[in-house]
Amino acid sequence: AQTVTQSQPEMSVQEAETVTLSCTYDTSESDYYLFWYKQPPSRQMILVIRQEAYKQQNATENRFSVNFQKAAKSFSLKISDSQLGDAAMYFCAYRRVQGAQKLVFGQGTRLTINP
Amino acid sequence: DGGITQSPKYLFRKEGQNVTLSCEQNLNHDAMYWYRQDPGQGLRLIYYSQIVNDFQKGDIAEGYSVSREKKESFPLTVTSAQKNPTAFYLCASSITRGRTYGYTFGSGTRLTVV
Numbered sequence: 754a755q756t757v758t759q760s761q762p763e764m765s766v767q768e769a770e771t772v773t774l775s776c777t778y779d780t781s782e783s784d785y786y787l788f789w790y791k792q793p794p795s796r797q798m799i800l801v802i803r804q805e806a807y808k809q810q811n812a813t814e815n816r817f818s819v820n821f822q823k824a825a826k827s828f829s830l831k832i833s834d835s836q837l838g839d840a841a842m843y844f845c846a847y848r849r850v851q852g853a854q855k856l857v858f859g860q861g862t863r864l865t866i867n868p
Numbered sequence: 869d870g871g872i873t874q875s876p877k878y879l880f881r882k883e884g885q886n887v888t889l890s891c892e893q894n895l896n897h898d899a900m901y902w903y904r905q906d907p908g909q910g911l912r913l914i915y916y917s918q919i920v921n922d923f924q925k926g927d928i929a930e931g932y933s934v935s936r937e938k939k940e941s942f943p944l945t946v947t948s949a950q951k952n953p954t955a956f957y958l959c960a961s962s963i964t965r966g967r968t969y970g971y972t973f974g975s976g977t978r979l980t981v982v
Contacts, residue, residue: 762908788971796956798973844910853918854899854962855926856971858911 755780757847759859766835767867773820774830774862776845782806784850787821789830792842792861801843804828832864840866870895874959874974880982881946881953889944889977891959897972898964900942904928905956905976914957917942918964946979954981 757778766772778787789801804812804821811819816836820829832839845859872893881887891900899918903911913926917936931950936942942961946953959974 759910796976798958798960800971853916853924854964855901855913855916856911856960857913858903860908860910 755782755847755849755857757845757857757859759843759845759862761862762860763863763865765865765867766832768835768837770835771831771833772835772864774832774843774845774864776828776830776859778826778828778845778847778857778859780826780847780849782849782851786848786850787819787828788846788848788856789817789819789828790844790846790858791839792844793838793840798844802830835866837866837868840864872959872961872972872974874957874977876977877975879977879979881979882982884948886945886947887979889946889957889959889979891942891944891974892940893942893961893972894940895961895972896939897961898939899962900936901960901962902926902932902934902942902944903958903960905958911958914944953979955979 785806787804791799791801802812802814802817811821816833818831842861844861846856848856875890901916902914905911912928914932915934917923933945957977962971
């Protein structure tokens, strides 16, 4: 079974600084998707960024970028120029391409932005 | 606008009662999912359905039941057999064909045992 691990329950960063959230996963599949979701206090799940495993290029969405290391099964999220609105729970998630398309989530990292 | 509607937003259950959480989508998505969220444990899959009249157990199905009689609807019943039902419940849906990865989440239901 696939598993996703986020080893940082909490992180904090000064506003305008850069922070990196860690995620590792375990799978025997070669083709899959990886995601970072943001959950603000409203508890609405918001997709931040996604990565397809067959693509070597790291995904980037404005201030958010990932470092995808397929061999190491690592998928970290870098947030540049942190803003107060970035404060939230962040979840790393995995999904197979073939078969059941359920998402497997990590335990989450609570990110605090200090003004 | 298309989306997923979960109701109610807050639900209180007495010991020994069954309660049903509603999840409706108008996105024409084939697959629907129920997740449970507890502090420090992320989201865990309860049940999922990839097609009408068919569903599969997730990682924590004990004490829960579902039905999928219509493509748009995937209600979750929390039975009295679920010993610790207090949690936040999220419903989601997705397309199942092609290299798609779109997942849409509802706004959740907070269930509390009183």
